[in-house]
Amino acid sequence: MSDTSKAAAPGARILVVDDDADMLRLLSLRLAAAGYQVTAVTSAESALTQLEIEHPRLVLSDVRLPGRDGLQLFDEIRKRHPTLPVILLTAHGTIPDAVEATSRGVFTYLTKPYDARELLDKIGQALALGAPAATPAAGGDESWRAEIVSRSSRMAEVLAEARMVAKSDASVLLRGDSGTGKEVLARAIHKASDRARKPFVAVNCGAIPEALLESELFGHVKGAFTDAHANHKGLFQQADGGTLMLDEIGDMPPALQVKLLRVLQERAVRPVGATQAIAVDVRIISATHRDLEAAMAAAQFREDLYYRLNVVTLTLPPLSARREDIPLLANHFLQRLAGKYGKRLSGFAPEALKALTTSPWPGNIRQLYNVVEQVCALSSSPLIPLALVQRALRVPSVEVLTYAEAKQRFERDYLVGLLKLTDGNVADAARLADRNRTEFYRLLQKHELTPGHFKNEGVAGPSDAVADERQG
Incomplete structure (x- = not known):
């Protein structure tokens, strides 16, 4: 058949x-x-x-x-x-x-x-x-995945694996494009685990400056550095007995990768400035949208840490691969946002829902949420019409970036600007950035920037090519 x-x-x-x-x-x-x-x-x-x-x-x-x-x-x-x-x-x-x-x-x-x-x-x-979401099997407790709105077979497979691995203490690596819901899945795994009554703590490794990340993760003691006015419990200690999610693990600086590996091996943390380690019992869930195999090949990510974190891998599909979930998610977001905007909204017109379902969604669930919020804010009738959805999809919006991605882009553009200004002189650029040369070289290596390319003529990027044509 x-x-x-x-x-x-x-x-x-x-x-x-x-x-x-x-x-x-x-x-x-x-x-x-x-x-x-x-x-x-x-x-x-x-x-x-x-x-x-x-x-x-x-x-x-x-x-x-x-x-x-x-x-x-x-x-x-x-x-x-x-x-x-x-x-x-x-x-x-x-x-x-x-x-x-x-x-x-x-x-x-x-x-x-x-x-x-x-x-x-x-x-x-x-x-x-x-269609309504599939109802859980009779007698089955599905509260652990209550935040995950889905009926697609792709997500059903991921959730089945997530529930199985939740009962173990194995480290989990979540893969998937930005906006696919990796933190939501991590919370669901925590809720389905024996650690559910203990804390769930999430940290974006790319969103915290390198100088502060060690203190945030492992804590510090009073007087460890200039602004350390009191003892500070790190996120490992805050998550003791529970789950710690290390989001965007691929953005963790190499020096901290070594320290993280030691914590995972010894199951103990040593706060910055402390002389003794403190035992911690934490289950690690890490997440990334980067190709960690390529990062290892480029010596940007430690192989031993990778295998320590990657005991079980779960890959979240992009929204374009689970289109049957789009109507569910759109209506779920609409009902949630209706309260925020104080509106009575009954749903989407069929043709509006069809337009949402057939859109490409490069920004995944995060982008869908933003579109639904826009139509919710602008709607003047209970039923969201096609024209309003088309407007939200057609209007160029801010590119969907995570905080970590935006920070990475700003950091690279900032470094390029300094190197152009100083004709590739690292000493001068580092002085302007108020960083020592060693740290500045590390930043250049992180963003794959070669100072020699900026001497005299500068980087031959698209904007430079256009300028050269105009001058010619």
């Missing part, structure tokens, strides 16, 4: 409207065979009456009907049930009307004689846009 012959939402009820008895019988048999529940009626009036009795998940209607036609039926459905998807069946003579109807919100139209496979595909797509 092909995939298209199986119901996308088994048991979903479909209201079928056609005044041709043979066509109505054929459609009903085909949909029932695919696993759907079917209610069949012969007129728009009967369809509207049936909608008052039961609420189907989709309406499939012929355009040409006695009395009120399929287009008028759609208009009435839109008024009464704005989020209910409608698919129209049309003869060639009414194609222009059907095309116009899609611009008004009809999910799609199919021409007669219709292709059975295409019909089932379109029905599956329409149902996927408004």
Whole structure:
């Protein structure tokens, strides 16, 4: 049996409207065979009456009907049930009307004689846009993953592995693009573990200046350095008995990688300025969007630390690989944000949800949240229209970067500016940056910048090439 012959939402009820008895019988048999529940009626009036009795998940209607036609039926459905998807069946003579109807919100139209496979595909797509999340198995405690909104098979596989590994104390490395929800998954693993009653602490290794990161992680004692006015418990001690998430572990400076490895081996931390180590019991979950294998090959990440952290790897798929989750996430965010903006919002129009589902989402879940927040803030009606979603998707927004990525970009641009200003003289650049030469060379190495390239003519980047053309 092909995939298209199986119901996308088994048991979903479909209201079928056609005044041709043979066509109505054929459609009903085909949909029932695919696993759907079917209610069949012969007129728009009967369809509207049936909608008052039961609420189907989709309406499939012929355009040409006695009395009120399929287009008028759609208009009435839109008024009464704005989020209910409608698919129209049309003869060639009414194609222009059907095309116009899609611009008004009809999910799609199919021409007669219709292709059975295409019909089932379109029905599956329409149902996927408004389908509820899969309910947990009876008796199963799913509270550990309550923050993760998903029904996709890709995420189901990841969550199944996450739940298994949660019961062990093995270190976990979470991989995935920025914005895919690595911290949310880390929290879920913590909640499913035997450490759930103890603290969960997360730190972004790329967001804290190198000079402060050691103190943040391991703590310090009073007088350890100029601003150390009191003893300070590091994040390892704060997470004692629980879970510590080291986000963007690939951005950790090499010197600290050595100290972190020692802590993991000895299960003890030595605060900055202390003479004795303090035992800690912490489960480590680390996360990165970087290619750590490439970083190891470039001597930017320690191999021994990598294998210590990478006992189990879980990879979060990008949002584009779990599109069936987009309607769920969009509506979840909408309900959450409606309270923030003090608005009563009922959901997205079907065509608006379709636009969200088919967008590329390079910024993943974080970008989707930003788009939903924008339409929520601007919406003047309970139902979010297509035009507002298109506007939010079309308007160039701030590039979706994590704090760590933005910091990395600023740091590199700052170094490039200094080297251009000093014609690649490291001593002068380091003096302007108020850093010693050794530290400055380390920063240049981190960003793969060669001082010699900045002498005289400077870096031949795109902007320089444009300037040269103008001067020439």
